[in-house]
Amino acid sequence: MKGKGYFLPSLLGGLLLALLSVTPYIMVGNLFCFMWVIAGGVVAALIFYHTAPKMITPGQGAMAGFLAALWGTLFEIILVIVLWKLFYVGRLAHLSELSLEGILPEEFGQFTDFASTGYAGFFAGIALSAMFIVNMIFSTIGGLIVGLILKGKEKAEE
Numbered sequence: 001m002k003g004k005g006y007f008l009p010s011l012l013g014g015l016l017l018a019l020l021s022v023t024p025y026i027m028v029g030n031l032f033c034f035m036w037v038i039a040g041g042v043v044a045a046l047i048f049y050h051t052a053p054k055m056i057t058p059g060q061g062a063m064a065g066f067l068a069a070l071w072g073t074l075f076e077i078i079l080v081i082v083l084w085k086l087f088y089v090g091r092l093a094h095l096s097e098l099s100l101e102g103i104l105p106e107e108f109g110q111f112t113d114f115a116s117t118g119y120a121g122f123f124a125g126i127a128l129s130a131m132f133i134v135n136m137i138f139s140t141i142g143g144l145i146v147g148l149i150l151k152g153k154e155k156a157e158e
Contacts, residue, residue, distance in 0.1 A: 004051055006044075006067050013044025013064065014071025017139060021072070022079045034138040040072050041065025041142025049150055058147035065143020069135040076135075077128060 017040025021027050029035040045061035052060070098104040 010067030013068030017072030018075030041139035044068035045146035061147020069139035
C-alpha cells in the first residue's frame with residue numbers, strides 16, 4: 001500500500017465525512033465549525049501520510065483533504081437521496097392528506113405541493129452546490145492542518 005497515491009486516503013476520508021454529516025443526531029457536529037467535514041480532511045491526510053513513502057508537505061495534506069471533499073460530497077448526495085426516499089417521501093404524502101382533510105393547517109398542503117414541483121429540485125441543486133463548496137473549503141483546511149503539523153517530520157523506516 002506504500003505510495004499508492006491519494007485514491008484510498010481520499011475515498012476513506014470522504015466516506016467518513018459523508019457518514020457523519022448525514023447520520024441523524026450525529027450530523028449536529030457540523031454545527032461546530034463543520035467538525036465532520038474537517039475530520040474527513042484530517043483522516044484523508046493522516047492516511048496519506050501513513051501510506052506515503054516520504055514525509056508529506058502541507059500541499060499534499062491539503063490535496064488529500066480536497067479530494068476527500070469531492071468523494072464526501074458524492075457520498076452525501078447518494079446517502080441523502082436514499083434517506084429521503086426511505087423516510088420522508090411517505091411523510092410528505094401523509095401531511096398532504098391530513099391537510100386536505102382539514103386536520104392540519106393549509107400551509108402544510110402548500111409545502112407538500114411545493115416539494116413536488118420543479119422548484120424544489122432547483123433549490124436542492126443550490127443546497128448541494130453550497131454543500132460542495134463548504135466541503136471543499138473545510139476539508140481542505142483539515143488536510144492542510146495535518147500537513148502543517150507533520151511538515152518536516154521524518155518517518156521511521158519500516
